[in-house]
Amino acid sequence: MDSITQAALGASLAGAVAGKTLGRSALLIGAALGTLPDLDVVIDYGTAVANFTQHRGFSHSLFILFPLSFLIACALNRWRPVLSYRRWLAVTALILLTHPLLDAFTTYGTQLFWPFGPPIAISSIFIIDPLYTLPLLAGILAFLFRGPDTRAVMAGLVLSTLYLGWSVTAQQIISDRVQPALAQEGLQDAPRMVQPMPFNTVLWRVTVMGEGRRVEIVTGFLDGDRPVTLESFPRDPQLAEVAATLAEGRRLEWFTNGFLHYERANGRLTATDIRLGIPGAHPFTFVLATDNGDGLKPLPSSRTERPAVAGELLGVLWNRMTGSAEVLCLASLTLPPPGEGCT
Structure with missing residues (x-):
């Protein structure tokens, strides 16, 4: 997830576990710990592919972060002995371990078990999703203005976790929805990826790797009973x-x-x-x-240089997400007239 979300998650966890004792400083400590695993971005591994594939590597490994939490808890306990070592360990372990676990729900890929095994990418939530982050931020703001009352940050954590669970459920619903259309094309067993479109879990993108083509489907929960549209790309x-x-x-x-x-x-x-x-x-x-x-x-x-994104893309996504547009053509990122498909 994005750095703001990871900092908000870390701050919320620290506030929930140690907020009554540490007060508002718990939020700062939690936010700092929540962004710690992402500091691997400053490492240059020598090539573009190496930098791309090594990110979320050792710094996101449970095998590294779990023992590291013991060392950091020891240092924090010496710095602020107002909390017991066990409480500090609970704070550091929760924050450091939930960071890569949350990242694993995105599409990028997180090497949870580095140096063993492939990256894990559940792909049920976009890397930036306001509906996940806003409950955390609301709980943090309530904590800041109302003092060390952990109920607000706990509520934010519960709501964001429920939303994350919803994203996995929604992903399965979408996967089941497109199955008949893929079966008609003989692609029911082809490698498939189902992920949300940017910033939401209402509109989804399904990518299927066929033998000589790639098929893309955009479908959402506000589409009603409309049949899905398959768009092919050469492969x-x-x-x-x-x-x-x-x-x-x-x-x-x-x-x-x-x-x-x-x-x-x-x-x-x-x-x-x-x-x-x-x-x-x-x-x-x-x-x-x-x-x-x-x-x-x-x-x-x-x-290569990152392609420019047209400013009207957000409007296109909004119209497609709300169902006011029936089809989104990914090849051109345009909305065809009603009743027409993609060329």
Whole structure:
């Protein structure tokens, strides 16, 4: 999740566990601990793919954060012995461990068990979701203005947790909804990713990796009984095989679970993470190699410039989310006239 949300979660947990004793300072300590795992972004691993795939790595590993919480609790207990070591340990362990657990509900991927196993990405909540964050912020503000009353922060934690549970339930409902349409296309067993569109859990995006095409579906809870619209994008499996000959190509495949779009044009091979953002506005595209006609020449990967997002995109998403528009064409990020589909 975004840094504001992680700081708010940390502050809320600290306020709930130690707010009556530490007062408002508990919120500052909790917010600082809540952002600690994300400090790995300052580390340069040498290439764009390495920086991308190492983020949420060791600093988000339960195997690292759990023992680290004992050390931090010891230091905090010496600094502020007003809390017992056990209470400090409860504060630090709760905050440090819930940070990566919450991140695992997003699409990016969190290496909870680093250095073992692949990243975990439940993909049930967008990286920024106001309906998750606002209850936490409301509880924190109430704590600040009303004094060390933990009921407000506890209420915020309960509401945000219930919302997170709703996101998993909604994800399963959407997955079941699109199953008949995918079965008609022979894609019922193809790799599938179901995730919310930005900032909400009402409108969802389903990405399915077919043999020679990728299918995208946008559907939501306000669509009524309207049939889902399938939008196809070309896919060249042979380029995936070419990329698999490159170390950083294999690393990307592992990190994204194969949800990548490859292109070989203008003398270079690129790979785009299609999980993040939306078509036309995917933020992570990497140059893996050059091709001057004599075959691929691997390069230390670089990241292309992030595509600009049109200002009217929020309005487009709102119209589609509320159901006032029946179809959102991802290829063009436009809303076709009523009764028309995507070309």
